[in-house]
Amino acid sequence: ETGVTQSPTHLIKTRGQQVTLRCSSQSGHNTVSWYQQALGQGPQFIFQYYREEENGRGNFPPRFSGLQFPNYSSELNVNALELDDSALYLCASSLDVAGELFFGEGSRLTVL
Amino acid sequence: GENVEQHPSTLSVQEGDSAVIKCTYSDSASNYFPWYKQELGKGPQLIIDIRSNVGEKKDQRIAVTLNKTAKHFSLHITETQPEDSAVYFCAAGPGQGAQKLVFGQGTRLTINP
Numbered sequence: 001e002t003g004v005t006q007s008p009t010h011l012i013k014t015r016g017q018q019v020t021l022r023c024s025s026q027s028g029h030n031t032v033s034w035y036q037q038a039l040g041q042g043p044q045f046i047f048q049y050y051r052e053e054e055n056g057r058g059n060f061p062p063r064f065s066g067l068q069f070p071n072y073s074s075e076l077n078v079n080a081l082e083l084d085d086s087a088l089y090l091c092a093s094s095l096d097v098a099g100e101l102f103f104g105e106g107s108r109l110t111v112l
Numbered sequence: 113g114e115n116v117e118q119h120p121s122t123l124s125v126q127e128g129d130s131a132v133i134k135c136t137y138s139d140s141a142s143n144y145f146p147w148y149k150q151e152l153g154k155g156p157q158l159i160i161d162i163r164s165n166v167g168e169k170k171d172q173r174i175a176v177t178l179n180k181t182a183k184h185f186s187l188h189i190t191e192t193q194p195e196d197s198a199v200y201f202c203a204a205g206p207g208q209g210a211q212k213l214v215f216g217q218g219t220r221l222t223i224n225p
Contacts, residue, residue, distance in 0.1 A: 004155075033211075040217075040218070041217060041218070042116075042118075042201050042203075042215030042216050042217050042218050043156065043201070043213075043215050044215070045212050045213060045214070048211060048212070055211075056207065056211060056212050058212065059113075090155050090156070092155070094210060097208055097209075097211050098144075098207075098208035098209025098210060098211050099209060099210060100158055100161075100210055101146075101156075101158065101210045101213070103155030103156050103157065104155050105153065105154055105155050106155055
């Protein structure tokens with residue numbers, strides 16, 4: 001059984017640029033949640049996707065957007081990058097909207 | 113919205129001793145309280161969880177207690193081992209189950225041999 005995989009593992013962008021992060025959910029899981037983890041902090045909920053629809057959003061601006069595809073993989077897009085967007089972005093899949101979260105290893109984004 | 117406070121931020125114990133990490137939450141509607149272990153370079157991994165209709169849950173060396181009246185919950189690790197060294201996070205679920213989790217700030221646990 002393949003776990004949650006994320007790509008890329010590391011990337012560096014400059015302020016104002018756009019970034020796309022990708023996540024493949026665990027087999028059989030139809031729900032994906034994205035979290036932002038700043039250095040030395042706990043993860044913060046960005047949004048959740050269930051069967052290709054956004055199903056809940058945290059306190060993040062509209063320049064954070066996402067997609068979920070028919071195979072339940074997902075993308076996180078961030079436009080107009082700011083220095084404070086530097087963080088580890090974690091994707092978690094689950095069997096359903098309330099199920100146990102299985103996290104990937106994250107994508108480390110650095111904004112210069 | 114929900115706010116979760118976690119203490120201590122760092123904890124160092126001798127191998128074989130017990131470790132206790134405490135969290136408080138603010139939203140009385142929260143009903144799901146998981147604990148995660150995060151090792152260096154890895155994503156968080158669920159180690160134990162408890163729901164609001166249960167006061168205590170145990171899984172081998174790990175136990176969690178919940179006091180809904182006081183809005184606090186704790187993680188207890190007994191007979192600590194070097195592989196228990198990691199960052200531990202508590203979280204509270206104000207939505208359904210593990211939906212929209214609000215995490216604490218984390219506790220770096222170090223087990224000294």
